[in-house]
Amino acid sequence: MSNFYSHPLIITTAPNGAYKQLSDHAQVPLTAESLARTAKQCLEAGAAMLHLHIRDAQGGHSLDVQGYRNATATVRAAVGKEMVLQITSEAAKVYQAPAQIAMVQALRPEAVSVGLREVDQPEIGEKGLADFFAGLVREKVMTQVIIYDVKDLQRWQDLRQRGVIGDAPWFLLFVLGRYTAGQTSNPTDLVPFVHAHTTGEPWAVCAFGATEHACVSAAASLGGHVRVGFENNLFLKNGEIAPDNAALVTQAADATRSLGRPIATAAQIRERFAA
Numbered sequence: 001m002s003n004f005y006s007h008p009l010i011i012t013t014a015p016n017g018a019y020k021q022l023s024d025h026a027q028v029p030l031t032a033e034s035l036a037r038t039a040k041q042c043l044e045a046g047a048a049m050l051h052l053h054i055r056d057a058q059g060g061h062s063l064d065v066q067g068y069r070n071a072t073a074t075v076r077a078a079v080g081k082e083m084v085l086q087i088t089s090e091a092a093k094v095y096q097a098p099a100q101i102a103m104v105q106a107l108r109p110e111a112v113s114v115g116l117r118e119v120d121q122p123e124i125g126e127k128g129l130a131d132f133f134a135g136l137v138r139e140k141v142m143t144q145v146i147i148y149d150v151k152d153l154q155r156w157q158d159l160r161q162r163g164v165i166g167d168a169p170w171f172l173l174f175v176l177g178r179y180t181a182g183q184t185s186n187p188t189d190l191v192p193f194v195h196a197h198t199t200g201e202p203w204a205v206c207a208f209g210a211t212e213h214a215c216v217s218a219a220a221s222l223g224g225h226v227r228v229g230f231e232n233n234l235f236l237k238n239g240e241i242a243p244d245n246a247a248l249v250t251q252a253a254d255a256t257r258s259l260g261r262p263i264a265t266a267a268q269i270r271e272r273f274a275a
Helices: 032-045 065-079 097-107 125-138 150-161 187-196 209-221 245-258 266-272
Strands: 011-013 049-052 084-088 111-115 142-147 171-176 203-207 225-228
Touching: 011 032, 011 245, 032 049, 032 065, 032 245, 049 065, 065 084, 065 097, 084 142, 084 266, 097 111, 097 125, 142 150, 150 171, 150 187, 171 187, 187 203, 187 209, 203 209, 209 225, 209 245, 225 245
Parallel strands: 011 049, 011 225, 049 084, 084 111, 111 142, 142 171, 171 203, 203 225
Antiparallel strands: none
16 A cells, blocks of 8 residues: 555644634534534544644733643543644743743643744753753654745755654654745645645645635645644634634545545554654
């Protein structure tokens, strides 16, 4: 069996992000309880991973450790072990690299997403980067490294090749269109990433706006994985507003099945990325 079919496609749902509010869509989950409901719906639609943001009392972006513990416990009660719970370490114009790193080290989550350019800062240095990523491996934290452009990818490859960041089951996320005019994405945005990706890590994509489905379909056809949800997009592939996050997951799952790729379960994800 080819590599394409031997690795089931991972569908991650990103239901809220750092900025979306109820004024953007009534089904944006902002509380632990609404996150749990959304997670259950998206699990049933085909997602085996939840990309989790929490908010403070005013609805703003938060990296509070206890807040994360409370939210993940609530979600876990709803979905059991059938979803991998990935927390974000995103700065979102609120946090700096030392605080982001300290949160992850204190929380020791099951899974985390880390923006390479956010933690690759002078105050951290390569020694600090090495220590941080080595600690993630030591604590068996499934780590997805966020890559915004080919320059980020080349920096990651340089760090890997020089041994600053060691061998581990890393997972990359290619962000399509983050720094384009109007923050719009196009399936062709994936091409430079695929050509430049030479170190072999599994990868996923996320995309902005109504072209999200076209972008994730392209990724699925090229052997990648996908992240969909209200964090980046509110629209169905026909241009209508999605009723909820689960509808976006359903679209991605249907596209995956049409390609003949199996959809990953949480157990398969944990087995593949076990440190």
